[in-house]
Amino acid sequence: MLRSRRRTNIALYVVALLTACTTALVGVVVVRAVQEEPAPALAVEAGGLTAASAAERREFSEVVAAATEVATAFVNIRYDDVDASIERVRALATGEFAEQYDSGTDELLELLGGARAVMTGEVVWAGVVTAAQDSATVIVATTGTVANDQTDQAPVARTFRLQIQLSLVEGAWKASDLQFVEGLA
Structure with a gap:
C-alpha cells in the first residue's frame, strides 16, 4: 500500500511539474506574440469603440x-x-x-x-x-x-x-x- 501511494504521489508530482512547464511555455509564447503585435488603436463611433x-x-x-x-x-x-x-x-x-x-x-x-x-x-x-x-x-x-x-x-x-x-x-x-x-x- 505504501509503495502504491508513493507511485501515485510521484505520478502526481510529474503531472504537476509538466503542467507548470507547459503553462510557463504557453505564457512565454503569448507574451512574445503580444509584444510583436501591438494592440490596435481605438476610435469612438456612435456604436462604441472600434479599431482605428x-x-x-x-x-x-x-x-x-x-x-x-x-x-x-x-x-x-x-x-x-x-x-x-x-x-x-x-x-x-x-x-x-x-x-x-x-x-x-x-x-x-x-x-x-x-x-x-x-x-x-x-x-x-x-x-x-x-x-x-x-x-x-x-x-x-x-x-x-x-x-x-x-x-x-x-x-x-x-x-x-x-x-x-x-x-x-x-x-x-x-x-x-x-x-x-x-x-x-
Missing part, C-alpha cells in the same frame, strides 16, 4: 498636434515681443476665432505692456472629443507661469484647460474657436 485605421490614427495625430500648437502659442506671450506672440496665434486662427482675436489685439497690447506681463506654458495633455473630415474638437490642458507687475515679476503658476474647435482650411488645421473650460481636473 491607419488613416484615422494619422488624422487624430494631426488634430492633436494642431491643437497643441494653438494652445502653446496662446499661453506663451511676452510684452517685450508682443507682435511675434500675437502673430503666432493669428497664423493658427481662422473664422470667428481669428476675428475675435484680431478685435481684442489692441486691448491685449495695452494690458501686456502696462503690466510688463510674460506668460509661459506648455501642453501637458490633449484629447480629441470629436473629429470629422474637416472639423474637430480637442480639450487641451496646459501648465505654466505668469509674471507681471502684480506679481513683482515673480513667476506664479497657472494652469488652463482649453476647448479648441479646429477646422481644416486648405489642408491645415486651424483654430476656429477657443474656450476656457472650467471644472476639469
